[in-house]
Amino acid sequence: MGLWTVLQGFLLIANAFAVLNEDRFLSPRGWSFADVGGAHGANTLKGQIIGLIYAAQYMRLPLILLNGITILVKFVSF
Numbered sequence: 001m002g003l004w005t006v007l008q009g010f011l012l013i014a015n016a017f018a019v020l021n022e023d024r025f026l027s028p029r030g031w032s033f034a035d036v037g038g039a040h041g042a043n044t045l046k047g048q049i050i051g052l053i054y055a056a057q058y059m060r061l062p063l064i065l066l067n068g069i070t071i072l073v074k075f076v077s078f
Contacts, residue, residue, distance in 0.1 A: 011066055017056035018063055026053070 026032050033054065036047045056063070 008070060011063075011070060014056050014059075014063055015067070017053045018060055020053055020057070026050075 020026055022032055027035070031046070031050055031053075033050060036044070036050055
């Protein structure tokens with residue numbers, strides 16, 4: 001397993017986090033910023049994961065660009 005494969009795996013995980021919908025998926029399960037709340041909630045593991053999910057959702061445009069570059073590299077390499 002090379003570095004390229006590991007980077008593709010991280011890209012897939014970031015894509016999975018980016019498509020999660022807060023209203024339909026996260027809030028009913030108690031995984032929204034409002035549920036964590038407070039200054040101490042952001043320091044918990046759950047708060048850190050929620051922050052990671054929101055960061056991935058915020059970075060959608062760079063994810064789209066990285067997906068396009070990955071697809072182009074796959075087309076050229078085969």
